[in-house]
Amino acid sequence: MDDAAAQAGDRTERRQVELRIVQSIADIEQEAWDSLLKPGDRPFLSWTFLEALERTGCVAPDRGWLPFHLTAWGPSDELIAAAPAYIKNDGMGDFSRDWAFGDAVRAAGGRFYPKLVVGVPFSPVTGRRILAEPDLDPALAAGMLVQLAVHSAREVGIASIHVLYHSQEEAKALAGAGLVRRVMVQYHWHNYDYGTPEDWLARLRSKRRTQCRRERREPARQGIAIRTVRGEEIAAEPERWAETAFRLYCTTCDRYMWGGRYLNRELFGDLFGKLDNAVELVVAERGGRVVAGAINLRSDTHLYGRYWGCHEQHRFLHFNVCLYHSIDECIARGVQVFEGGAGGEHKISRGFEPAPVYSSHLFMDEKLNQLLGAALSRDAKRRLEGIEAWREQRRQLG
Numbered sequence: 001m002d003d004a005a006a007q008a009g010d011r012t013e014r015r016q017v018e019l020r021i022v023q024s025i026a027d028i029e030q031e032a033w034d035s036l037l038k039p040g041d042r043p044f045l046s047w048t049f050l051e052a053l054e055r056t057g058c059v060a061p062d063r064g065w066l067p068f069h070l071t072a073w074g075p076s077d078e079l080i081a082a083a084p085a086y087i088k089n090d091g092m093g094d095f096s097r098d099w100a101f102g103d104a105v106r107a108a109g110g111r112f113y114p115k116l117v118v119g120v121p122f123s124p125v126t127g128r129r130i131l132a133e134p135d136l137d138p139a140l141a142a143g144m145l146v147q148l149a150v151h152s153a154r155e156v157g158i159a160s161i162h163v164l165y166h167s168q169e170e171a172k173a174l175a176g177a178g179l180v181r182r183v184m185v186q187y188h189w190h191n192y193d194y195g196t197p198e199d200w201l202a203r204l205r206s207k208r209r210t211q212c213r214r215e216r217r218e219p220a221r222q223g224i225a226i227r228t229v230r231g232e233e234i235a236a237e238p239e240r241w242a243e244t245a246f247r248l249y250c251t252t253c254d255r256y257m258w259g260g261r262y263l264n265r266e267l268f269g270d271l272f273g274k275l276d277n278a279v280e281l282v283v284a285e286r287g288g289r290v291v292a293g294a295i296n297l298r299s300d301t302h303l304y305g306r307y308w309g310c311h312e313q314h315r316f317l318h319f320n321v322c323l324y325h326s327i328d329e330c331i332a333r334g335v336q337v338f339e340g341g342a343g344g345e346h347k348i349s350r351g352f353e354p355a356p357v358y359s360s361h362l363f364m365d366e367k368l369n370q371l372l373g374a375a376l377s378r379d380a381k382r383r384l385e386g387i388e389a390w391r392e393q394r395r396q397l398g
Helices: 004-015 028-034 046-054 099-107 138-158 168-176 199-202 206-221 231-236 238-255 265-274 317-333 343-351 366-397
Strands: 018-022 071-074 079-083 087-088 115-118 160-166 182-191 225-229 277-285 289-299 301-308 337-339 353-363
Touching: 018 138, 018 238, 028 046, 028 079, 028 206, 046 087, 046 265, 079 087, 099 182, 099 366, 115 138, 115 231, 138 160, 138 168, 160 168, 168 182, 168 225, 182 317, 182 343, 182 366, 199 317, 206 317, 206 343, 231 238, 238 277, 238 289, 238 301, 265 277, 277 317, 289 317, 301 317, 317 337, 317 343, 353 366
Parallel strands: 115 160, 301 337
Antiparallel strands: 018 071, 071 079, 087 115, 160 353, 182 337, 182 353, 225 277, 277 289, 289 301
16 A cells, blocks of 8 residues: 555656545535536536535534545646545445444454545445546546545544445556455346337246236236326426425335434435436326335436335335336336346346446555455455356356
8 A cells, every 4th residue: 555655646746736635525616526527427426416415414424424525636726536535433324334344343353433435425326436537547546535545544543444336447446556345236227228118028037027027017906107207397396396205215214213314305305406307206106196206316328226115005016116117217218227226136036137336445454454355355256256157147048
């Protein structure tokens, strides 16, 4: 790590770059932040989304999130690289799935918290985490910001650094900066140029195809109609749809003892009022009222399923609202990938495929870093081999 940091520091000095921690994204001009974005970075990495999380209090110290954004500034005080980052004392809401890390560190007599999380709060969605101006080498940008993270961690007593759900392309640059890669598994649906839902169903094995068709018929039998509210319909009544979505979200949060309302009503108002067609709401309606729904966010190529809720329980309604309806919409609109959220092996039987998702980690205790780094490398190899074995089996079955 020291060699990589030193090299990054030498290059940084030659470019007259200043590295800074910024503790509120509102202190960065929206135009400056968004100038670092590429197609596909929105909506989750947009200034509008990240600023709304902070301004509405969903991301705040008393909610377990201390903003600690990593930034690099050029000689004319222009923003040339940045990464959204937060200090946390727990794993709530970051989808890090790092409980085993904490147990292992404690067993070894070390500290796991506080940790520095580089990522998007409440969003287990793969994407870039190191944002940089087009002319800046991504490896240099990663080296500079990791250098800043490590220096700051030592100054304020941060025990570990975690870059969550970063793109596969960033793995090499982060490794060069001294972090160790971890691999987890999600389940994504891919559009193989389907013309109709029947084209997609025909690709499934007979047993699964029959199961999906049976489940897809249930809403009509229950007198339930499912549709997507988007675009002009949301723009005409953003507060109505924000309220509808928030009430649905609360039904799920309040139903389970471990549930917590990470998001508040004010944030929903921003989602539906400011995200420029990036937010949609799938609603299930029965007898003139909304009985269930799910929020989707989208980019130019991807649809992301987020929050489900229901006021009435109906057989297979969750699968239809959260999976089948949006698959049909992806086919109709030519969307390439549908990410239905974290977890859920049940998605495989409904046409989704296992996909690797990546994170990279650095533990400030050098001994712990070596031990856990070796374990993470072995586990990553095993998971990637498992995904490839599934794909090979799928190819053989046709």
